[in-house]
Amino acid sequence: MVVQLRYLIFILLFGAARTAVVPSPQQCRCHPTEPCWPSAPAWNALNSSIEGNLIAVRPFAHICHDPTYDSDSCQEARRMSNESLWLSANPGAVQIANWAAFPRRNETCYVDSIQSIPCGQGRISLYSAVVRKTEHIQAAVRFVRKHNVRLAIKNTGHCFLGRSVAPDSLQILTHNLKSIEFVDDFRPQGCPNDGKGYGSAVTIGAGVQLKDLYTALGQRNITAVIGAAHTVGAAGGYIQGGGHSPLGTWKGMAADNAVEFEIVTAKGNLVIANNFQNSDLFFALRGGGGGSWGVVTRVTIRTFPDPPCAVQILNISSANSTAFWAFVEEFHVNLPIINDGGGSGYYFLTPSNSSTNLSTLDIALFFVGHQSETIMASVLDPLIEFANATLSPSSVVLTRLQAPGFRYVIDQILPGSSDTGGAIVRIGSRLVSHSFLSNRPGATKLTNALKQISSSFPGGTITGHVVSGGQVALNSNLDVAINPAWRRTVTHLVGGVSWAPNSTVEEQREKERQVTELLVPLLAKLEPDMGAYLNEADAYEREFQTSFWGDKYPRLKMIKKKWDSEGIFITRRGVGSEEWDEEGMCRV
Template sequence: MKRRDLLKAAMASPLLLAALPGGLVSVCAAAARGAAGMLRSRVRPGDAGWPSVAQWDRLNRATGGHLLKPESPFAHCGIDGSDAACKEALQHIKNPFYIGDQPALTQTSGWADAWLSQPSAYAVAARNASDVAAAVNFAREHHLRLVVKGGGHSYQGTSDAPDSLLVWTRAMNTVTSHDAFVAQGCVGTAPQPAVTVGAGAMWIDAYDAVTTQGNRYVQGGGCTTVGVAGLVQSGGFGSFSKQFGTAAAGLIEAEVVTADGVVRTANACTNPELFWAIKGGGGGSLGVVTRLTLRTHALPEFFGGVFGAIQASSDTAYRALIAKAIEFYQASLFNPHWGEQMSLRGERVLRVSMVFQGLDKAQAEKTWQPLIDWVNERKEYAFVEPLKARALPARHFWDAEFFREHAPGLMVADDRPEAPRNRVLWKGDQGQVGWFIHAYQSIWMPASLLRKDRQSDLVDALFAAAGKWDVELHFNKGLAGGGDDAIARSRDTATNPAVLEAFALAIIGSSGSPAYPGMPGATVDIAKARDDAKHVSAAAEALRKIVPDAGAYVSESDYFQASWQSAFWGTNYSRLAAAKRKYDPEGLFFVHHGVGSEGWSADGFTRTT
């Protein structure tokens, strides 16, 4: 179950307002005018306005003693790493559950020439919405930089900032299923099956409760250790999004603490504009989501996957293989049954890592047999790994005990003795744990490229891009070809509307080993990172020649994304900016390339407009 192995990011210049499309310039200008006379800067430790010890103590009491002073476990490693905390961290450095339990660490250790994982000055280990509200009020009153972290998976460092106050929701992880849920204030609405999830829960928590234990399905993320709240707020895709829509589209109701410290309910009937904005508007920009209720679906009988790899003997044969793969995808896989990816890799290899729902093993094998026959009939191709279909009862897709018994090795468990036995992740996702990003880019690929008269252009662009760097096509991260209901519900979100017309998200990137500050043996070859970034950029530009105005997925995008407002949200940005002005007029909530961030310095401490 290999996903997102590589990353992306062209090292482009930071956004200049003058370069924005005309419509967005007016939005940004309006936001700047609205900021006149407001807070101009935030305080850091040592500044005159930094809270006193007595004031921090009052926050501690207000949050039930849950104020922490985070310290990296690598802070006292020294030369040999003999410190106990350091040794423990090194032992579990590839365990995402361990990293998520550390308030001072994030799942990504940094990004070349962009950011490094560094702890906040203080953190509130929130247990409920009241704790969150106390932290929000304290940050607002004392002009602090506020950061929110649940899963901590942000590639762009949005759940990380030195000199800040962290709202850490990890302990808010309760999962409750409902047979008949009705959103608050939505009188006359038909009850529906749903699940309510705390802001600190990971998707493995939700899948275990809803699917393994409850025999239903909730649309979430493919990586089991990603936080539920963060994925929903970023739009969110899982392996089966073409059938069930985005994670944001499944949101029925949320509890949100806004910048004024008020705990609000947001749904289609109560605070509807806030509700719409958090469905894909990006985490950490509009408030702190403390609880989410998501619709659940009837579970198909089977989930499964098809995996393998094909190698071509020449460039000419490789281009023909890419052409055949695109033709085959359009004819046989461009439907709600199929998700995940095909990737174009070095040595002229096409790797298949696809998953399916609603089919059995025999149906999946029948679907792929024409491509297998085509390869076997031609001497210029060889199966590096045979294409094989596997299926299992859908209820067991995230069942840790089932995999321990029937397929050991496909999932990796939390290796700590006290860990719950359901805490597992796909082995293919372990490479992302602690990684240091060199470069990462994503591009929505419109379904119009699958037309017979455009397939040659698409193939040429993919072949050219693959000649510069590895390229992945994530078919589940484009909703074109999906079910009507999935597309309709996803349309009513803040996510870039381009996703509705995209058949896939192209991802190109590069990364290195974990490199947390102070970690023994951690090194970043910055020359290599910058060189990788150039190649990633060149590969991405080969694709952009046929989709020059394509958007990008906010959670998997370039830290240096140009025109990020239109790339992430398209025509929805002006509406999001209006929601930001309504619910956070002073800009308390700041994240890199988040809604309203164009009015602040890169570190979020100084207002620039």
């Protein structure tokens, strides 16, 4: 059966008692058990300053547990617990469900766990400022600075590293900032009068999600470099972390195409960052990591005429392990050639396990800017011939399509209005270079590593992202904070583990250990200087400074000291986070 393009991309997206802490006021954030915690009048004053938009937060699943169990409400919560659109709007939810828990405190609150298990607050914020305008954000930032309260910023909650949650914190929820403004020739603030404009662009509010933006772009027959998901927030950690895209080979990474940010800084000031003012902050916001520099309220990105797109879907399945892995190696040998020919896209490797005899490799490739099959045939036919020669005829299914615009491809990739969220998962990743796979020994080493990972994590899927090369590589001269390794990358590989909601703390820690001590090292030793994508990486990535930013980290650290010397904006494995504990509560 032919696997539809939208299915392939669908695979990709996948109160307990507290122990009182007695920190030094100069070294730790304030806890609710301490005298320094804001009084009720202080919280009421914040609520008034943001026009009644402050709410007390509980994990959304608390209605599925005693003593607040409610049958009808719990049933509805279970029904919505995998709907990313609903999760993104809910202050008590995140897209990766395990980040709502806090195993060290033995606090969990899953919709599917036993009703009698108490619902702990976990890492979910105690309060949320459900902001509706910039002044609300400024008031919330000034509040946490004055009262030494931990801050968490939630755009949509799409974060594999748990950066949008923090225990005992005030959350700023940017979901309602939905403005979209188009301009034919954007001129950044501070641009000289005789300066050249940037061409067509769109300015989006922090709460604008990718599918909504694609729809607005499509109505004007234009497009922008953004990702392949419904509910990821375009202005949040996605673009600030670099932002890979199926359009990357054509026009570069999302951060490469950002031309201006509006941001609330650690002092509560609203500033503009572009090439003409606050250029150091502009550098940091283009790849330096979401949540580390302030609260972005708006961002302006370039737009382009909607390009035609040729698509190939290749589905490989085989019960012959030797033949299957031979094809996996051959595919990676050919990947640099495909990428040089303009190919981008995704592939999903699922080796066989005890429950099935079949191993599968599903590949979706896009040739953006091409309308005929000629370009695809020139770079893909040798691979197809190899597949037909080594695998049985029924094991190879090929589909080729032509779309007059990328918007038609997006309609297939992202049907409906929502992704599947609510997963319990921990991932690890690595970037693999073009040069490493341009020779047979490199592809052989990678294939052997993938074999080893598949035997250690049976039944798991390894996802490859062919989202660089082309213009991503050519943009190496841009002064942005993106890891320089991206400019040499041909594929970004991600694997992971999951566990049941009722798993013990020890079982969860063992799963996490497997990612950090087995999966990531197996990939990292292939090319120690390549690193990982900071938005899709191990939450406990070792030496994350060089892994995520390479030689740009010292510059980022200096910018952090200038703009946020007090550490108001600390995120897991973010710039400056090494000076704080894992939850960003105490300096270390």
